Amino acid sequence: MAKLFLPYHLKKATNDEDYVEVKGKNLREVIDNLEKMYPGTKEYLVEENRIKPGLAAICGYSATRKGLLQELEDDTEVHFLPSIAGG
Amino acid sequence: MVNVSDSKNYKVIGTNPIRHDGYDKVTGRAVYGADIKLPGLIWASIVRSPHAHAVLKSVDTSAAEKVDGVFAVMTGKDLPHLADSWIDHGEGTENVAWSSENIMATKKVLYKGHAVAAVAAKDRYVADYAASKIKVEYEELESVTNVEDATKEGAPILLEDLVGDHIGKKVEKTNIASVTRHEFGDPDKAFQDAEHVVERTFTLQMVHQGYIEPHNATATWDEEGRVKVWTSTQGAFPVRTSTAAILDMDVSKVKVTPLEIGGGFGGKIPIYLEPVCATLSKKSGRPVKAVMERSNVFQASGPAPGGTITVKMGTDKNGKLIAADTSIKLEAGGFPGAAVGAAVQCIFAPYEIANTRIDGYDIVVNKPKSAAYRAPGSPQAAFATETVVNELADLHGMDPVDFRLLNASKEGTRRADGVVFPVIGNEEVLDAAKASDHWKSELGTPMKGRIRGRGVASGYWFNVGLKSTVNLTVNTDGVVALVEGSTDIGGTRTSISMQAAEILGIPATDFRPTVGDTETAGYADVTGGSRTTYATGFAAVKAAENLIEVLKERCSIIWSLDKQDIDFENGTFFATKDPELKFTFKQLAANLDSTGGPAASSGSVDLESAGGAFGTHIVDLDVDPDTGKTDIVRYTAVQDVGTVIYPAYCRGNIQGGVVQGIGWGLNEEYFMKDDGSQANTSYLDYRMPTALDMPNIDVIMVEKPNPGHPFGVRGVGEVPICPPIAAIGDALHDALGKRFYDAPMKPGRILNVLGKISD
Numbered sequence: 001m002a003k004l005f006l007p008y009h010l011k012k013a014t015n016d017e018d019y020v021e022v023k024g025k026n027l028r029e030v031i032d033n034l035e036k037m038y039p040g041t042k043e044y045l046v047e048e049n050r051i052k053p054g055l056a057a058i059c060g061y062s063a064t065r066k067g068l069l070q071e072l073e074d075d076t077e078v079h080f081l082p083s084i085a086g087g
Numbered sequence: 088m089v090n091v092s093d094s095k096n097y098k099v100i101g102t103n104p105i106r107h108d109g110y111d112k113v114t115g116r117a118v119y120g121a122d123i124k125l126p127g128l129i130w131a132s133i134v135r136s137p138h139a140h141a142v143l144k145s146v147d148t149s150a151a152e153k154v155d156g157v158f159a160v161m162t163g164k165d166l167p168h169l170a171d172s173w174i175d176h177g178e179g180t181e182n183v184a185w186s187s188e189n190i191m192a193t194k195k196v197l198y199k200g201h202a203v204a205a206v207a208a209k210d211r212y213v214a215d216y217a218a219s220k221i222k223v224e225y226e227e228l229e230s231v232t233n234v235e236d237a238t239k240e241g242a243p244i245l246l247e248d249l250v251g252d253h254i255g256k257k258v259e260k261t262n263i264a265s266v267t268r269h270e271f272g273d274p275d276k277a278f279q280d281a282e283h284v285v286e287r288t289f290t291l292q293m294v295h296q297g298y299i300e301p302h303n304a305t306a307t308w309d310e311e312g313r314v315k316v317w318t319s320t321q322g323a324f325p326v327r328t329s330t331a332a333i334l335d336m337d338v339s340k341v342k343v344t345p346l347e348i349g350g351g352f353g354g355k356i357p358i359y360l361e362p363v364c365a366t367l368s369k370k371s372g373r374p375v376k377a378v379m380e381r382s383n384v385f386q387a388s389g390p391a392p393g394g395t396i397t398v399k400m401g402t403d404k405n406g407k408l409i410a411a412d413t414s415i416k417l418e419a420g421g422f423p424g425a426a427v428g429a430a431v432q433c434i435f436a437p438y439e440i441a442n443t444r445i446d447g448y449d450i451v452v453n454k455p456k457s458a459a460y461r462a463p464g465s466p467q468a469a470f471a472t473e474t475v476v477n478e479l480a481d482l483h484g485m486d487p488v489d490f491r492l493l494n495a496s497k498e499g500t501r502r503a504d505g506v507v508f509p510v511i512g513n514e515e516v517l518d519a520a521k522a523s524d525h526w527k528s529e530l531g532t533p534m535k536g537r538i539r540g541r542g543v544a545s546g547y548w549f550n551v552g553l554k555s556t557v558n559l560t561v562n563t564d565g566v567v568a569l570v571e572g573s574t575d576i577g578g579t580r581t582s583i584s585m586q587a588a589e590i591l592g593i594p595a596t597d598f599r600p601t602v603g604d605t606e607t608a609g610y611a612d613v614t615g616g617s618r619t620t621y622a623t624g625f626a627a628v629k630a631a632e633n634l635i636e637v638l639k640e641r642c643s644i645i646w647s648l649d650k651q652d653i654d655f656e657n658g659t660f661f662a663t664k665d666p667e668l669k670f671t672f673k674q675l676a677a678n679l680d681s682t683g684g685p686a687a688s689s690g691s692v693d694l695e696s697a698g699g700a701f702g703t704h705i706v707d708l709d710v711d712p713d714t715g716k717t718d719i720v721r722y723t724a725v726q727d728v729g730t731v732i733y734p735a736y737c738r739g740n741i742q743g744g745v746v747q748g749i750g751w752g753l754n755e756e757y758f759m760k761d762d763g764s765q766a767n768t769s770y771l772d773y774r775m776p777t778a779l780d781m782p783n784i785d786v787i788m789v790e791k792p793n794p795g796h797p798f799g800v801r802g803v804g805e806v807p808i809c810p811p812i813a814a815i816g817d818a819l820h821d822a823l824g825k826r827f828y829d830a831p832m833k834p835g836r837i838l839n840v841l842g843k844i845s846d
Contacts (some may be wrong), residue, residue, distance in 0.1 A: 005505045007255070007267075008254060008255075008267070008268040008269060008270055009254045009255025009256070009268070010255070018271060018505075044255070053173035053175065053180040054173070054180050058506050061506065061507065061508070061509040061695075061696065061698070062506075062509075062549075062552070062695040062696030062698075063551075063695060063696065064695065065552070065553075065693040065694065065695055077505075077506075077507060079504070079505045079506050081428065081431075081432065081504060081505075081506070082267065082427075082428025082429075082431070083179055083180060083428070084179050084426065084428045084429045084463070087296075087351075087352055087353020087354070087356070087458075087459030087460050087461045087462065087463050087615050087616070087805065
């Protein structure tokens with residue numbers, strides 16, 4: 001199961017846990033399953049079938065380049081951070 | 088050079104070949120955007136708001152249209168009316184409606200210099216004259232030019248339709264576009280348990296990247312409805328994406344040709360002139376060129392945000408950091424999008440701290456829309472954190488480098504925004520700083536009437552990956568033509584070629600690298616985020632490996648052997664079962680025609696981060712306590728650079744970043760007048776360091792290879808601007824016994840802190 005670190009404002013939905021463990025072979029499945037566990041969370045993470053503009057999904061150490069198709073191994077950490085490249 | 092890696096015995100990597108663009112650059116033959124001349128070319132002049140904040144009541148262009156020599160006039164209403172939508176630039180998104188309004192206002196002007204109309208005429212003088220005839224009626228509004236004023240109760244609202252996202256709560260009628268929070272552990276309890284707690288608030292002013300070449304663009308809109316653009320940019324493909332989106336057309340209808348670039352540092356990622364020139368071309372039927380005046384570069388392009396940062400950190404009795412809390416409020420400018428997200432990622436990155444809270448605020452103010460500037464957000468963050476860290480080291484009576492080593496983040500450390508670090512070189516950098524001649528040396532004798540001080544600070548940048556493509560073609564003389572889509576700012580044509588050369592076993596000088604346009608080169612994201620040598624270099628490695636496979640096929644044809652019986656090593660193709668059969672790269676190139684003609688290959692990547700990099704800087708400065716004048720007398724920058732590809736570039740890149748950071752720390756600022764306009768809009772008044780101000784900057788490159796790259800490349804260009812502001816503040820404290828919490832630490836501010844003058 002992936003370890004999903006939710007944005008701070010979604011922590012309330014998960015009893016203030018730093019992360020929740022969610023099943024899924026890829027990021028799409030994990031977010032879909034998260035929505036089943038905590039209804040209303042998906043809309044903050046996904047828009048028009050892609051990761052919401054302005055967000056980057058960190059899978060492991062760095063932002064995935066595969067979007068919702070990113071495969072996830074057990075215990076992979078997933079974070080959602082502002083997306084930015086640099087100067 | 089301190090080398091902590093098991094470096095391989097490279098033949099090309101780690102050498103300093105003559106750069107491919109060198110002769111053109113030093114002889115003046117290199118072609119920049121302002122050099123472009125096309126048949127029938129006319130010039131654009133842009134009308135800009137004299138007010139920092141006003142409703143745009145009306146724009147009357149009739150008088151300008153009657154000026155002899157005028158071919159076209161436009162206002163913001165000539166650009167497509169776009170609904171809110173987002174375009175993706177890889178890691179980084181752009182709201183097209185805001186970008187369009189930033190390029191030319193239709194409703195309100197949000198900063199002095201905001202474009203409201205444009206004229207195209209037979210030359211720039213006629214264009215300027217005609218532009219002066221355009222009558223614009225404004226309803227002036229109160230302006231706010233800093234984060235405190237913009238967030239006060241009753242502050243004028245810049246964007247009436249902005250709905251702020253404040254930690255998930257939708258808020259209307261606000262200048263705070265977003266508030267984000269990251270929290271781990273229990274910082275409040277940890278502060279209660281702490282031996283020492285230091286809390287300080289820092290202010291920084293807006294600063295400009297200071298590139299020498301101003302923004303420019305030339306565009307044609309042809310009879311097929313296709314737009315061609317020539318411009319100075321950090322990314323031709325992102326310019327294509329933005330231009331197409333703002334003109335509401337398909338990307339393939341826009342062709343962008345990047346010219347040589349006279350500096351960017353993040354400021355040449357956004358676009359300002361391209362849709363304007365294209366629209367004027369559509370109206371006039373001629374190619375249209377625009378080149379910004381320096382004052383407009385300052386007032387109407389994208390500088391780095393100023394803002395206010397509060398940092399609170401606590402230690403246990405052994406000096407171990409146990410808690411940290413920060414509030415980062417950055418000026419976005421007229422539209423949302425300050426670099427607060429990056430600042431959040433960087434602010435506590437050099438340290439392992441169990442209990443953290445980070446609040447980030449993106450706040451619109453009546454200043455030009457901010458843009459990236461070398462490690463956007465990180466220098467501001469480092470000024471705050473590193474100053475507090477130095478104070479805590481003092482409270483514990485510890486050497487500040489030892490304090491940092493005790494608390495250093497390392498592989499496996501959870502960054503304060505939650506992400507776990509992979510292999511990083513933070514501790515190795517600190518070890519190298521501690522072992523450096525500079526850190527071990529005596530301070531020496533200051534200049535007469537001066538007091539000398541030494542300071543130290545660290546910094547971090549996360550280094551991105553993203554998309555890149557490289558195409559290779561072998562000429563019959565054995566020279567390889569390399570086409571890349573990454574614009575070359577710091578010599579990347581050579582550092583990319585070197586990586587392909589290492590694979591092919593030929594010298595880098597046997598490459599002819601070219602930066603292609605959007606129809607000749609494969610896709611590449613911006614040259615930014617310290618990504619090009621890493622990602623485009625990786626693409627070059629892939630292209631070279633693919634080329635070897637192509638060339639093995641050719642050998643198999645010539646030698647009538649199976650491809651599997653052919654191998655390649657050190658630039659030589661050979662038959663594994665017959666040592667007599669072999670070709671050097673050049674010999675094979677000369678025999679390609681009869682084996683199927685040109686040999687070509689391509690490599691492309693879409694990479695994740697190169698892994699973060701760290702720097703620790705040491706500075707000695709002399710300060711005159713009577714005048715506040717400072718002189719940097721010695722500077723050493725220590726940085727984790729991954730594997731060094733081109734040492735001279737690497738060193739120069741770090742030195743350049745240091746100089747920009749010193750300018751930020753000592754003198755540079757947008758000096759704002761009460762009417763919301765910038766007072767210092769030329770290089771006469773905007774005080775940047777020159778060669779006369781700088782000593783030689785020593786660079787210690789620590790090689791901690793990135794395991795995710797064939798040669799271990801990380802990224803170099805952004806880390807060096809992060810530590811200087813804080814390091815300078817620490818040196819001033821060492822000299823004067825006073826801490827500095829406001830940048831720049833200019834002479835007047837130094838005298839103010841010393842109590843010799845008042846504000």
